[in-house]
Amino acid sequence: MMKLFSMAGTCALSVHIVLEWIGAPFEVDVMDRGENHGAGYLAINSSGQVPALLLDDGQVLTEAAAILPFLADSFPAAGLASEATPLGRYPLTQLLSVLTGEVHVAFKPFFMPQRFVTDAAQFDAVRAQAFVVLAPMLAELDARIGTSDFVLGDRRSVADAYLYVLLRWVDNAPDGIAPYRNLARYRAAAEEEPAVQRALLRQGMAPVGAG
Ligand SMILES: N[C@@H](CCC(=O)N[C@@H](CS)C(=O)NCC(=O)O)C(=O)O
Structure with missing residues (x-):
């Protein structure tokens, strides 16, 4: 199951909304402020920023501008996919x-x-x-x-x-x-x-x- 790392009030909410639109199962870790600079999260995303999306195979995706089209294209049934050309x-x-x-x-x-x-x-x-x-x-x-x-x-x-x-x-x-x-x-x-x-x-x- 995909796992989104987020903090309340941040741009990671955008990925959360898209995951809701898609309807695929996912977990979300809404970290406390400061937790994003702890060793646990820095091992996931060395920038300490959210969003980060952990995929089933262990890959971690970062940067909203990359994660959002990835989700849209991975779940075309949601009608969010971008054009092919x-x-x-x-x-x-x-x-x-x-x-x-x-x-x-x-x-x-x-x-x-x-x-x-x-x-x-x-x-x-x-x-x-x-x-x-x-x-x-x-x-x-x-x-x-x-x-x-x-x-x-x-x-x-x-x-x-x-x-x-x-x-x-x-x-x-x-x-x-x-x-x-x-x-x-x-x-x-x-x-x-x-x-x-x-x-x-x-x-x-x-x-x-x-x-
Ligand atoms: N370029 C990154 C920016 C991410 C970003 O700025 N995240 C902020 C929240 S909106 C953050 O994690 N701030 C915590 C920090 O920098 O310590 C993206 O678009 O994903």
């Missing part, structure tokens, strides 16, 4: 790169200012700057979503699970998610889904509501 795969790869490599990374100064400056007096400024950097990215995503229920094309993809997780964090912005009306609607709709609700419950997390 190189160009057909491009939109998902491109979008996951933006979400994991640009948008997620732009949140890091907010969550971990100590990794960017050593002077604690500057932490608040660093945190605030995160949302200055994020604002145009969120505006672009808001325009992209428009009235759609999906971030990619006209059907659900693994990118929807990941975007939902990122949008939970937008409540930390000075004006919350309110300036991004399409994203607020999209996020609230995601929380109506039983799979999302199951994943939240198992991670010990609550829905964030309309913001």
Whole structure:
């Protein structure tokens, strides 16, 4: 049985949601903060980051942008598989790169200012700057979503699970998610889904509501 390593509140929730969509049996280890830097987990993922997905044969997969398409393609019956052609795969790869490599990374100064400056007096400024950097990215995503229920094309993809997780964090912005009306609607709709609700419950997390 696959085993997901996660921590509540993190981007690993996206993999959990996709596992729920797929419906294959899996275990989830929702670690406490700090446990991810212990020897046990570092032997699984030397970066100490989540998500990590342990497969039946002992292989460990890391990086959400790699795990999510792997799951989609491994369980095609779930209807999440990406296109077979190189160009057909491009939109998902491109979008996951933006979400994991640009948008997620732009949140890091907010969550971990100590990794960017050593002077604690500057932490608040660093945190605030995160949302200055994020604002145009969120505006672009808001325009992209428009009235759609999906971030990619006209059907659900693994990118929807990941975007939902990122949008939970937008409540930390000075004006919350309110300036991004399409994203607020999209996020609230995601929380109506039983799979999302199951994943939240198992991670010990609550829905964030309309913001
Ligand atoms: N590039 C990685 C980033 C993973 C990541 O940043 N995980 C965070 C949680 S969202 C984490 O494990 N943070 C704990 C730490 O760095 O100590 C991915 O996309 O999977």
